[in-house]
Amino acid sequence: MVLIKEVVIGSNELTITHLQFADDTILFCEAKWLEVVTIKRILRCFEILSGLKINYHKSVIAGIGVKEVMLQSFASRLNCAHQRLPFKYLGVPLGANPGVVIDFYNRRGGIQVWNLEFRRPLLAWEEEEVCRLHSFLINASEMRATKPDVWKWKADPSGVVSVASVYKRYEFFLGSVRKMAVVVWNNCAPPKVKFFGWLAWQGNVKTSSFLQRIGILDASAIVGCVFCENEVESVNHILLFCPFVWLLWSHIMKWWVSQWAMPNTMEGLL
Known part of the structure; x- marks a missing residue:
């Protein structure tokens, strides 16, 4: 059924x-x-x-x-x-007609020209990516208007994307999976806790300073720590160096009857 x-x-x-x-x-x-x-x-x-x-x-x-x-x-x-x-x-x-690749392309005196238009102003990191895209397109093979647009995954001989081929390409460029990734994901914590641990390890927790850096918050926005209000709210500060958080860690270590030295980064803690 x-x-x-x-x-x-x-x-x-x-x-x-x-x-x-x-x-x-x-x-x-x-x-x-x-x-x-x-x-x-x-x-x-x-x-x-x-x-x-x-x-x-x-x-x-x-x-x-x-x-x-x-x-x-x-x-x-x-x-x-x-x-x-x-x-x-x-x-x-x-649901609209987005056009085809050739609609954004023309040749002028033997030079390939790409007309890329965006519906809103680009953020700083997006402008960098567009510059990389233009460099890639300028050096790309010549467009053939008589041929249909085709998606092809060059990382696999079949030309079809798969999880296995993406994983192999990841390992080829970045190396095998780090042991820390195994520690973060292979444990008994709830999925959302594992995900937060992964964000903390990667430095991608959505703190005020992170949101300001990617353009979500204005440059004039307040990005101070919500607990102590003395330092910028970064991943390392909000999870390690803030006096409020440090006191919490101290109570945990006392409960575990352990002594420790404060690490410099979240990766050091994990």
């Missing part, structure tokens, strides 16, 4: 039930109550098993050829917003 019917696209009749990127997910189903309720139950089971919570207020249900009344009913059942195509997912318009 098929509870959720997949989407079939393309001449090869590729079937898709979901798409994922980082912590964003798109789920596909028919506009039927049974399938919508099944998705709701699956998401609830995920919450119970993982200990994580799904923010339905940031979720959206969109219909193709679905009556507005039914779409509103589905949204009410899922406790989320509803809208129609086209809409944006990760900044990319869905």
Whole structure:
């Protein structure tokens, strides 16, 4: 019995039930109550098993050829917003005609020129990435307008991306998995605690200084520690050097009947 019917696209009749990127997910189903309720139950089971919570207020249900009344009913059942195509997912318009690569390309006197336009001002780190992209495109092979656009994963002879090929490429450039990664992920802690430990180890906890560095907070925003208000709220300060946190660590070490020397970084602590 098929509870959720997949989407079939393309001449090869590729079937898709979901798409994922980082912590964003798109789920596909028919506009039927049974399938919508099944998705709701699956998401609830995920919450119970993982200990994580799904923010339905940031979720959206969109219909193709679905009556507005039914779409509103589905949204009410899922406790989320509803809208129609086209809409944006990760900044990319869905349901609209995005064009093809050749639309952004032309030749001028034997030189390849790429016309890349953005809908908003770029952040500093995004400008650096665009410069890298331009350098890559200038040195890329010449475009052939008569050939269709094709995705190809060069890390695997088959040209098809897979988790195994991505992992092998990661190991080739960055080396094998560090022992610390095993310590962070292979333990009995809840998944969200493991994830936080991984963020702390990588220095990517969303502190005020981190959010200011990536452009989420303005340069004039207050980025002081929420506990002591004396230092900038960085990963090492908020988890190690803050007097309030240091006192907490001291109580823990006293409880464990242990003595320790304060490490300089979170990696040293882990």
